[in-house]
Amino acid sequence: MTNLTNYHSHCLYCDGRANMEDFIRFAISEGFTSYGISSHAPLPFSTAWTMEWDRMEDYLSEFARLKEKFADKIELAVGLEIDYLNEDSNPAFFRFQELPLDYRIGSVHMLYSPEGKIVDIDTPADTFRQLVDKHFGGDLDYVVHLYYKNLLRMVELGGFDIVGHADKMHYNASCYRPGLLDEPWYDTFVRSYFTAIAERGYIVEVNTKSYYELGTFYPNERYFSFLKELGVRVQVNSDAHYPERINNGRAEALAALKKAGFETVVEWHHGRWEDMRIGSVSFV
Ligand SMILES: [Zn+2]
Numbered sequence: 001m002t003n004l005t006n007y008h009s010h011c012l013y014c015d016g017r018a019n020m021e022d023f024i025r026f027a028i029s030e031g032f033t034s035y036g037i038s039s040h041a042p043l044p045f046s047t048a049w050t051m052e053w054d055r056m057e058d059y060l061s062e063f064a065r066l067k068e069k070f071a072d073k074i075e076l077a078v079g080l081e082i083d084y085l086n087e088d089s090n091p092a093f094f095r096f097q098e099l100p101l102d103y104r105i106g107s108v109h110m111l112y113s114p115e116g117k118i119v120d121i122d123t124p125a126d127t128f129r130q131l132v133d134k135h136f137g138g139d140l141d142y143v144v145h146l147y148y149k150n151l152l153r154m155v156e157l158g159g160f161d162i163v164g165h166a167d168k169m170h171y172n173a174s175c176y177r178p179g180l181l182d183e184p185w186y187d188t189f190v191r192s193y194f195t196a197i198a199e200r201g202y203i204v205e206v207n208t209k210s211y212y213e214l215g216t217f218y219p220n221e222r223y224f225s226f227l228k229e230l231g232v233r234v235q236v237n238s239d240a241h242y243p244e245r246i247n248n249g250r251a252e253a254l255a256a257l258k259k260a261g262f263e264t265v266v267e268w269h270h271g272r273w274e275d276m277r278i279g280s281v282s283f284v
């Protein structure tokens with residue numbers, strides 16, 4: 001197996017279910033050549049799923065210890081998955097920029113309701129439906145527009161390397177209103193967002209977290225050939241919260257990328273992002 005890498009990974013510093021070391025040990029046992037840790041970055045308030053600032057030093061020193069310990073077995077990189085919440089809390093925030101990280105993932109998980117309430121929309125589909133009805137008056141178009149508006153603003157502000165699960169809301173929004181992805185306005189909207197990503201040169205991850213459960217990647221496979229046309233560099237990440245899931249959907253994603261015309265994916269080697277040929281993909 002080739003292209004055994006993953007750079008989107010959560011551990012006990014945020015909402016992952018095992019120690020940082022457990023993920024790295026599992027990656028080594030699976031034959032991974034490089035691996036990245038990306039806990040949820042602190043927000044201006046406490047949540048059950050993000051790291052607190054007072055844990056940052058421990059996070060970085062634990063990573064440094066493991067990097068040295070496993071130096072002859074695997075190349076390790078440390079990052080954070082940073083939310084775009086608003087103009088003050090986003091990947092470009094100086095406190096995130098000051099940190100000695102190898103890379104940063106930019107993501108949107110939360111939106112402000114018209115009443116100013118912060119709503120976590122990265123939920124199961126039935127919860128999403130309830131949230132849209134309760135906080136946004138059932139106006140799905142408003143929610144979809146707001147989600148991509150925030151993502152676009154994050155792309156404009158910069159300060160990160162990888163766009164995290166670029167269109168993740170598409171699954172929940174399509175459950176709310178089947179056929180949404182085929183509505184011309186939605187397609188045009190999402191394509192202009194990917195064009196903005198391409199113009200600024202970000203890496204787009206193919207996030208496989210839900211592939212086995214829901215049968216979709218983020219972004220949806222229907223955009224892969226468009227991303228190729230735009231010249232966007234891609235990588236396959238599992239967004240794993242459990243060590244045994246770090247390899248989930250990777251072979252399927254690589255095969256889908258190949259089918260869309262991609263010949264390379266971006267991997268971390270020699271302390272930098274490198275374009276690596278997609279090798280023979282086998283489903284084991
Ligand atoms: Zn995320």
Ligand SMILES: [Zn+2]
Nearest residue numbers: 008010081239
């Ligand atoms: Zn994540």
